Amino acid sequence: MPTADDSPKTVAPKTSGFSEAPHYHGHRERLRERFNEAGPDALSDYELLEMVLFRALPRRDVKPLAKSLIAKFGSFAEVVHAPEARLREIPGLGEAATTEIKLIAATASRVARGQVKLRAVLSSWSSVIEYCRAAMAFAEKEQFRILFLDKRNQVIADELQQVGTVDHTPVYPREVVKRALELSATAIILVHNHPSGDPTPSAADIQMTKSIIAISSPLGISVHDHIIVGKNGHASLKGLRLIP
DSSP: OOOOOOSSSOOOOOOOSSSSSSHHHHHHHHHHHHHHOOOOGSHHHHHHHHHHHHHHHHHHHHHHHHHHHHHHHSHHHHHSSSHHHHHHEEEEEEEEHHHHHHHHHHHHHHHHHHHHHHGGGGOOOOHHHHHHHHTEEEEESSSEEEEEEEEEEEEEEEEEEEEEOSSSSOOHOOOOOHHHHHHOOOOOEEEOTTTTTTOOOOHHHHHHHHHHHHHHHGGTTTEEEEEEETEEEETTTTTTSSSO
């Protein structure tokens, strides 16, 4: 016959079926240590992308996801600059991880823009190129941007003038010069991107640049250069001796 037992009972804790320290925790710590001790260059593209995903997906092994993103888009830069709509097509990525990835792209663009504004443009040409590539090289549509400069070659304004199609952006030379006059700019740098990845200037690019020069020169506004950026590099019309 069963009897009542008033002694305290020991109840085994419930478990979720997962280890308290999942296997990927050690991997994450090793990546962080390598990043801190050897710097970002010690990490491959997919490993750097893993670190971006850590915060958004704290309870998942993100290594396979990072590798699949690199395989789909090609590189770390192409992942962070990929359109949000395409990122949302990736199974398992989710809104939080997509936001983290786009935050990296926004940060890179903002930092590059700050460097351009803080330095004399002509003595820091590499910063101009870096900024233009960060801002436009991976866009899926053509964009036309103008950097307006003062007489010391400092940036007065950086404006995105037009967004076109995958292979064409309408540019109106008189509107470009009108805006330069409104800002009291003495020089401008023209920038646009080729979504195809090939930055080679087209005949239309060259003709449009010459039209702007023809209108701006009599008004004392110099066209320092026209830079074309793409995923595969950049081209300078002045460097190629296509404009004076």
